[in-house]
Amino acid sequence: MQPMGVHMYINYRLYNKLLFLLLVVAVGSCPVQAAASYGWKMAVLKLHDGLVESLRFNRTLHLADGDQFQVMIIPEQPLVINVLYEDTNGLVQVLYQNNVAANQLVVLPANDHTFRVSPPSGKEKIHVVVSAKPLANLERKLTLLPNNSAAVLDELIRMKTAIIALGEDPEKGIPIAGVYRTLNSGGIRPLGLGMYDYRKFDATSFQGSDTYVKTIRFDH
Secondary structure, eight states, X not given: OOOHHHHHHHHHHHHHHHHHHHHHHHHHHSOOOOXXXXXXXXXXXXXXXXXXXXXOOSSOEEOOTTOEEEEEEEESSOEEEEEEEEOTTSOEEEEEEEEEOTTOOEEESOTTOOEEOOSSOSXXXXXXXXXXXXXHHHHHHHTTTTXXXXXXXXXXXXXXXXXXXXXXXXXXXXXXXXXXXXXOTTSOOOOOTTXXXXXXXXXXXXXXSSEEEEEEEEEO
8 A cells, every 4th residue: 555645746746747738738729819010111202403312211311401302101000190390499390190091191291392401400300100099198298389399209218218128120121212203304393192103112111019209310
């Protein structure tokens, strides 16, 4: 006859093994929920000397007074897009704020207009904020602009820090500069939806989690 203690010990080990096997089977039978991934494309288009150029914006852009440009954004899924402008004094204004459908083309400014670089000289920024849903903290601060500019910039820094902490690296490569001749090669004409197929311009692709902030820096 085996001692009672040994008999109980053997059963206890068998019980643990059976329990472990049951857990493995249960976990294996459950579908794994993949993290949502969101994608979008962006380009900065400069108009000069009758040409349209897709600029590399992974570094500071050097522009001159009088230069004209547009920003193009195309989301792959429905996304909320906020585009903010920060001037040389650190004051912020909203350039665009909307819910955008999948594959919808967003060109800023719209209606055949362009941004035109003008004095005073200095460093300026355009912040593009892309998210899967409205960002309550940011949008609340935006309602108080321009007096609340410092708080908005602090919120953007907080968002960027959180993205870095998650190890996000959504930018895939850099745009290859492409030059396109306008319909009127004899002079500069403003960009317009009726003149170009914007989807054919070189653009940078982004792929990542549900929130991302991209800052375009330029000085003149």
